[in-house]
Amino acid sequence: MAEEKRIVLRNYGKIDPLSIDDYINAGGYKALEKARSMGQKEVIDEVKNSGLRGRGGAGFNAGTKWGFSYSTEADQKYVVCNADEGEPGTYKDRIIMENDPQSLLEGMAICGYAIGATKGFIYMRGEYPYVAEIVQKAIDQAKAKGVLGGFDIEIRLGAGAYVCGEETALIESIEGHRGEPRFKPPYPGVAGLWGKPTVVNNVETLANVPVIIEKGADWYKSIGAANYPGTKVFTLSGDVVNKTFFELPTDATIRDVVFGMGGGIVGGKKFKAVQIGGTSGGFIPESLLDTPVDFDSMAKIGATLGSGAVFVMDEDTDLIDVIERITKFFEHESCGKCTPCREGTKRMHEILQKVNGGNGTADDIALSEKLGKVMSRACLCGLGQAAPAPFLTTLEHFKADYDAKLV
Numbered sequence: 001m002a003e004e005k006r007i008v009l010r011n012y013g014k015i016d017p018l019s020i021d022d023y024i025n026a027g028g029y030k031a032l033e034k035a036r037s038m039g040q041k042e043v044i045d046e047v048k049n050s051g052l053r054g055r056g057g058a059g060f061n062a063g064t065k066w067g068f069s070y071s072t073e074a075d076q077k078y079v080v081c082n083a084d085e086g087e088p089g090t091y092k093d094r095i096i097m098e099n100d101p102q103s104l105l106e107g108m109a110i111c112g113y114a115i116g117a118t119k120g121f122i123y124m125r126g127e128y129p130y131v132a133e134i135v136q137k138a139i140d141q142a143k144a145k146g147v148l149g150g151f152d153i154e155i156r157l158g159a160g161a162y163v164c165g166e167e168t169a170l171i172e173s174i175e176g177h178r179g180e181p182r183f184k185p186p187y188p189g190v191a192g193l194w195g196k197p198t199v200v201n202n203v204e205t206l207a208n209v210p211v212i213i214e215k216g217a218d219w220y221k222s223i224g225a226a227n228y229p230g231t232k233v234f235t236l237s238g239d240v241v242n243k244t245f246f247e248l249p250t251d252a253t254i255r256d257v258v259f260g261m262g263g264g265i266v267g268g269k270k271f272k273a274v275q276i277g278g279t280s281g282g283f284i285p286e287s288l289l290d291t292p293v294d295f296d297s298m299a300k301i302g303a304t305l306g307s308g309a310v311f312v313m314d315e316d317t318d319l320i321d322v323i324e325r326i327t328k329f330f331e332h333e334s335c336g337k338c339t340p341c342r343e344g345t346k347r348m349h350e351i352l353q354k355v356n357g358g359n360g361t362a363d364d365i366a367l368s369e370k371l372g373k374v375m376s377r378a379c380l381c382g383l384g385q386a387a388p389a390p391f392l393t394t395l396e397h398f399k400a401d402y403d404a405k406l407v
């Protein structure tokens with residue numbers, strides 16, 4: 001079974017999060033100093049060569065993303081940290097920010113130096129006011145110590161919309177507009193916040209950066225899966241013994257997560273399914289538990305690694321009931337900007353309500369499947385594109401559960 005390896009949680013429980021001196025004594029801000037002694041392009045290449053890919057869900061190479069902003073000429077550039085963490089069951093970014101806020105600030109400052117940005121924003125989930133207090137204190141201490149140099153960081157709080165975690169809706173929200181996604185391209189790296197080149201990275205992605213600069217790309221690349229190196233922080237919930245968080249190398253398997261670190265199913269019951277990556281994640285049956293958790297291996301089985309939220313379900317779970325609730329969530333959270341999502345999430349919820357209530361037919365299931373396939377291709381942003389995944393994957397792996405409820 002895979003064993004825990006802490007990179008982003010390196011200081012967890014070892015330092016006082018409210019003491020910048022503790023962070024510095026643990027080696028903090030050495031990486032920023034080192035980065036500033038390197039060329040900007042050299043820093044970007046180090047991050048690119050490390051293979052670090054986004055931990056917020058889309059899995060894009062972080063250094064490549066930084067390269068877009070670096071090579072776009074502008075009078076102002078921005079670093080935005082995505083701390084929206086709206087995915088139900090996910091709390092890894094909170095753990096990082098509560099326990100080691102300076103590591104995030106250092107990662108942002110390194111990115112700022114690399115792309116030539118003097119301003120950073122942390123867009124934080126509105127439900128985390130107590131985390132914002134900790135991070136604000138950390139910012140104040142870093143400013144007072146002068147470690148950030150000319151790089152300024154401000155916090156912006158969200159207002160509870162799931163879609164505001166989508167990077168362009170997030171940018172709209174910071175600008176003071178309704179949180180609705182933009183058409184892409186242009187991508188934020190080229191034209192983001194107020195039309196300026198903007199790197200948007202997740203908290204966990206940025207917390208990896210100081211260690212990569214300090215220890216080098218080759219060291220990082222040697223950990224975990226070849227195509228998605230490093231570690232991943234997982235948060236477990238549902239019918240699992242250890243409802244907790246941990247950090248594993250990315251070559252661990254789903255079985256390592258659920259039965260190794262997770263300790264298996266509560267009460268000695270049998271495993272039924274696991275959903276990874278949050279509400280839009282695919283449902284995974286027992287036969288696929290030996291799949292590695294890295295981004296590409298998960299994509300191959302129609303699932304996602306996403307944010308690393310792990311929702312475990314035992315043999316007594318009514319999957320169709322779970323799916324009905326999920327479709328309700330997406331109907332509620334759809335921003336309404338594009339028709340396939342606004343209408344599709346509503347109709348899919350209606351059909352699932354009918355099926356779960358024992359009034360659905362095989363035709364209803366076929367219609368919903370068609371609808372889901374259209375949505376995954378036609379919706380404007382990842383919310384609508386991923387919304388049908390739980391339905392489609394349960395239909396693939398647990399068809400008997402649907403059949404049992406049909407008239």
Ligand SMILES: Cc1cc2nc3c(=O)[nH]c(=O)nc-3n(C[C@H](O)[C@H](O)[C@H](O)COP(=O)(O)O)c2cc1C
Pocket residue numbers: 053054055056057058059060082083084085086087162163164165166167168200201202203205206381382383
């Ligand atoms: C509906 C929706 C919600 C999202 N929520 C989050 C979130 O809470 N946190 C996050 O980091 N990324 C979230 N993302 C992904 C972001 O759009 C983006 O890919 C990410 O911030 C990029 O950072 P990374 O490359 O470091 O992962 C969401 C995407 C969608 C479509």
